[in-house]
Amino acid sequence: MAKLFLVRHGQSxxxxxxxxxxxxxxxxxxxxxxxxxxxxxxxxxxxxxIAFTSRLNRAQHTLNIILDVTGNAEIPIIIDPALNERGYGKLEGLNKEETAILYGEEQVWQWRRSYHSRPPGGESLQDTFERVVPYFINFILPQLQLGRNVLIVAHGNSLRALIMHLEKLSVSAIIDREIPTGIPSCYRFMMDASFLQVPIVFPRESKNSFSP
Structure with missing residues (x-):
């Protein structure tokens, strides 16, 4: 059975x-x-x-590093804006703590964590879900159905939207889901077309050579 690996880009x-x-x-x-x-x-x-990523440099840079380290630099890479981060509109570039002072903590929390709320000029998590999940179903899922292991390197909210679909999470359940940077997760594509999250088999030898 094929595996799906998800990675949020490294710290930007x-x-x-x-x-x-x-x-x-x-x-x-x-x-x-x-x-x-x-x-x-x-x-x-x-x-x-095969690997999929967004059009944003932080995701592509992360993917290229992963493929170099794993020795998979020659596999096909598909780049598509459907996997881009959620757009934050007029909030982009603003410090999050300063924005909370400006608009109020509750409002900023709603913009950041709720499913339906859109920041000014930006996207809600629902908007992100509605572009990520159809792309996944139409372009990524067929690769898994062919038995190919797939790596997706994307962003906190595009991955939250996808995980909501894979794990069949409710609107309330996705609120507190955090996606850490640079930590892979793995789902096994099951015969009934469902997904089961499984642990990654860690390399046998410990390495400490990845400090900045």
Missing amino acids: LWNLENRFTGLHDVDLTPLGIAEAKHAGYLLSEESLQ
Whole structure:
């Protein structure tokens, strides 16, 4: 049975500065590069046949590092904006703590964590779900049905939307779901077309060479 691997990109420059990033195309920090290398190490004993990522540099950079570390640099890579991060509209570039002072903590919490609420000029998690999941069903799922192991490197909210679909989570259940940077998760594609989250088989030898 095929496996689906999900990785959120490594720490970005605006993650470090606690800014709303959204569709702004920032790159990885030294820590983010180290996280990507470590993710590659954690996946080094897994077989990968095809990879999907967004159009944003932080995701593509993370993917390229993972594929280099795992020795899979030659596998097909599909880049599509459907996997982009959720757009934060007018909030992009703003510091999150300062934004909470400006608009109020409750309002900013609703924009960040709720399913339906849109920030000014941006997308809700529902909007993100409605572009990520159809893309997954139409383009990624067929690869799994062919028995190919798939790696997706994307973003916190595009992956939250996909996980909501894979795990059949409710609107209330997805609110508290956190996606850490650079930590792979794995789902096995089952014969009944469902997905079962399974642990990744970690490499036998410990390595400590991925510090920034």
